[in-house]
Amino acid sequence: LAKTTQPISMDSYEGQEVNITCSHNNIATNDYITWYQQFPSQGPRFIIQGYKTKVTNEVASLFIPADRKSSTLSLPRVSLSDTAVYYCLVGSLSITDSWGKLQFGAGTQVVVTP
Amino acid sequence: NAGVTQTPKFRVLKTGQSMTLLCAQDMNHEYMYWYRQDPGMGLRLIHYSVGEGTTAKGEVPDGYNVSRLKKQNFLLGLESAAPSQTSVYFCASGAGAIETQYFGPGTRLLVL
Numbered sequence: 001l002a003k004t005t006q007p008i009s010m011d012s013y014e015g016q017e018v019n020i021t022c023s024h025n026n027i028a029t030n031d032y033i034t035w036y037q038q039f040p041s042q043g044p045r046f047i048i049q050g051y052k053t054k055v056t057n058e059v060a061s062l063f064i065p066a067d068r069k070s071s072t073l074s075l076p077r078v079s080l081s082d083t084a085v086y087y088c089l090v091g092s093l094s095i096t097d098s099w100g101k102l103q104f105g106a107g108t109q110v111v112v113t114p
Numbered sequence: 115n116a117g118v119t120q121t122p123k124f125r126v127l128k129t130g131q132s133m134t135l136l137c138a139q140d141m142n143h144e145y146m147y148w149y150r151q152d153p154g155m156g157l158r159l160i161h162y163s164v165g166e167g168t169t170a171k172g173e174v175p176d177g178y179n180v181s182r183l184k185k186q187n188f189l190l191g192l193e194s195a196a197p198s199q200t201s202v203y204f205c206a207s208g209a210g211a212i213e214t215q216y217f218g219p220g221t222r223l224l225v226l
Binding site for chain 1: 118145149154155156157158159162164170172204206211212214215216217218219220
């Protein structure tokens, strides 16, 4: 059963780097790791996805160690508009898989202040 | 492209009433999902579908039924609403098992 654990909240100042770590000790060989961002009264929005090592796109980086039992989302130079809840998602599904193969973390509330 | 749309945006039900939430996507995605989101609980998977005509149970399926008669639509039904089903419901779609999920704007449901 894939289970993800992430910090409940993190505070930061504008311009700083924010790193959020998600623990997923039972990750399976075929599982990918995906991070989503959610603003109040909106649906989650894709940020980044990775399988191993490091992935970088225009908004974030994702670091995954060799054992893949955790992953760290890095948001460089955050601004006030990055205040949101960030979710870690591990797993994938087929019709024969148990729902347990698709697990969202409980989310990390990031608050950015001036 | 509208992406993922959900109908209605908000609904108030009395205990025991029934209703259907509609999710529609115009991205030709195979996978569709229904989640509920409660304070402090994150997103929990209710049911999902990996293609037209298929459905499967998620983490919290009790009290809900789903249908995927058309590829673009995924319906979530509540046969007899209970106060415990007060929540925000999100629909999502994706091209495949590991592909990005695209979420709708959500439906707020209040069961009195």
